[in-house]
Amino acid sequence: MSDRIGTEITVPRVADALGELFADAGFELHLVGGPVRDAILRRGSDDLDFATSAHPDQTLALLNQHGSTTWTTGRAFGTIGAMFHGHRVEVTTYRADSYDGVTRNPAVVYGDNLTEDLRRRDFTINAMAVSVPGHEFSDPFDGIGDLVRRIIRTPGTPELSFGDDPLRMMRAARFASQLRFDVDGPVKQAMTDMAGDLGRITAERIRDEFVKLMAGADPVIGLRLLVDTGLADQFLPELPALRMAIDEHAQHKDVYEHTLTVVRNAIELEESGPDVLLRIAALLHDIGKPATKGFGPAGRVTFHHHELVGARMARKRLKALRFPKDDIAELTELIALHLRFYGYGRGEWTDSAVRRYVTDAGPYLPRLHKLVRSDCTTRNKRKAARLSADYDALEERIERIAAEEDLAKVRPDLDGNEIMRLLNLPPGRHVGQAWKHLKELRLEHGPLSREEAEAELFAWARANGLTPPDGPTPESGE
Incomplete structure (x- = not known):
């Protein structure tokens, strides 16, 4: 794939500024994943995700040195977050993860080249990169071809990708929903065969992915895929039961x-x-x-x-x-x-x-x-x-x-304080019962005048064995 494509992608100025910072320190930096995909599709994106040859401590030192606000919640996975020139960015060291096959927790192994880092990403359409500030385009797994074909495919075998992180199966449905893309046959088959592996994923991560799917351009595409592959049975069995x-x-x-x-x-x-x-x-x-x-x-x-x-x-x-x-x-x-x-x-x-x-x-x-x-x-x-x-x-x-x-603003015509004053009651269940009675009258008959509301309150009090102070009755009209 021609490197010229990198020059045709609109790269935010802040990305080039960050790239110059890393280049001056002797490190590679690439804009990766969603921002590159969305730039090719001419879609807006607020994400700025980067991959670098620098290790997390080096990334953190560089960003702190240039006055950025940083956070290290993802440091264990090689990711440093920062506000750089007013933009939220995440910079992750090249990775070559291995997983234990039981939980989602990776044994983080830092890589030393971009291609291997892109190989471990979820789908080919997210495995493209643009160097900054040089704008050299990297697409070792033909992600741009899959964008043209409107298909979702994994860089390596889908079984290996989903074995690394089963949530990627739901992510395939989410991208199908967001982009209105088809899912590659082998990917769909792996989703069906490995649906049970979703049980390794926490409820919170499943919820977040489901919400993103439902926010897509056509969530029905993703929902059908979840049902057809059996993934919905794992977290929302009420849907296939319909x-x-x-x-x-x-x-x-x-x-x-x-x-x-x-x-x-x-x-x-x-x-x-x-x-x-x-x-x-x-x-x-x-x-x-x-x-x-x-x-x-x-x-x-x-x-x-x-x-x-x-x-x-x-x-x-x-x-x-x-x-x-x-x-x-x-x-x-x-x-x-x-x-x-x-x-x-x-x-x-x-x-x-x-x-x-x-x-x-x-x-x-x-x-x-x-x-x-x-x-x-x-x-x-x-x-x-x-x-x-x-x-x-x-x-x-x-x-x-x-x-x-x-x-x-439907409320009783008398509030709790007025009920306590008129009936000479302390706070308690009788006040709540009287309030509810007056609200029912309000719903049934519409607004009551002050005199009508007081008369109804006194009548209710007498009917419930309370002895209200002397007051008008509904019959008297006084």
Whole structure:
């Protein structure tokens, strides 16, 4: 491959400045991996990863000498991080790692040449380098050819690469998703044969790779690959479980294909970049169906309460993958609420029901709107148009009531301090019960006047065996 390609790649000025620093000290430095791949593809990249002939102590000394802020969390693996000229960079010594075949922990062996360092990288499209400041292009494993062919292939045998780090199997699916590339046949076969090796990887690393996949240009490509190779069985078995056999009368949809369609529908509703939580909610929204499948009249297939069962299943799986608590709370609530809308079109919803829908969704309402709309995958155009019109009507109704009542701040008409003062109560369970009672009234009837709220509070106190101070009653109107 011609060295001229290196001169055609846009190399950031900071990379050349860092290269001059290392060259003056007698060391090689190369921009490697993702930044080179993305530059060839004319994609933006914030990563600045380098490989060098300098050992970590030498790299650290050079960077410190020139006033960079450095960190050494990756020092055991030969990596020194720094803020250099206002840019975050990572510089790693040439490596020739060997692994124990049981854990992901490598026995770090420093290499002495660039080619061997590139050989140990995950895929050929990430095994290209450009020297800085000289801009000499190195591509010993034809990564640029694989970019042209739009294929994901390993520099050496896939079995050796995945044996070194099984997470690379998920990374293959992630790059397929991000770049819309195919995976080479031998690579796919190795992923299938070695899927069980993913058990060597920590939940946190699997989660991070899964999130990156879901943020890709087309996560469905990667998701299909995970299911087809058996990798999904290792960390998200609820997904392949959706491939339920359709009964002979085709009484229910193919839930797996429906789910992937919902993911793509959700992507179309995104407003500013990937919304990973919305995409994951779409992916998991029906995982309760296999556990709730039953048969109703005339053999019709049912999935009663699958949204609640699915929410519990999602909570358990997301906890196992070490998702943040706030993300788990939102995703499980979205799954639990995604079916509630379907009673709206029958004209059964009162303003009270609308208030409860908004209050239960809370800050998740914008994503819930998108999830519910994404869930409509029927091919019946008349039915699809009706559902869309129904949800348009619901959103308009929410806006009207919100404008009148400030639904985003639905609270009882009296707060806890006022309840304690009016009933002469100390803090405790009675105060909480009274607060909840007044909130229910607020949801059911809308805002109450101060006099109405106090009257309802005193009535509740008497009904619950409390002796409130003298006050108005609902009947008196005083």
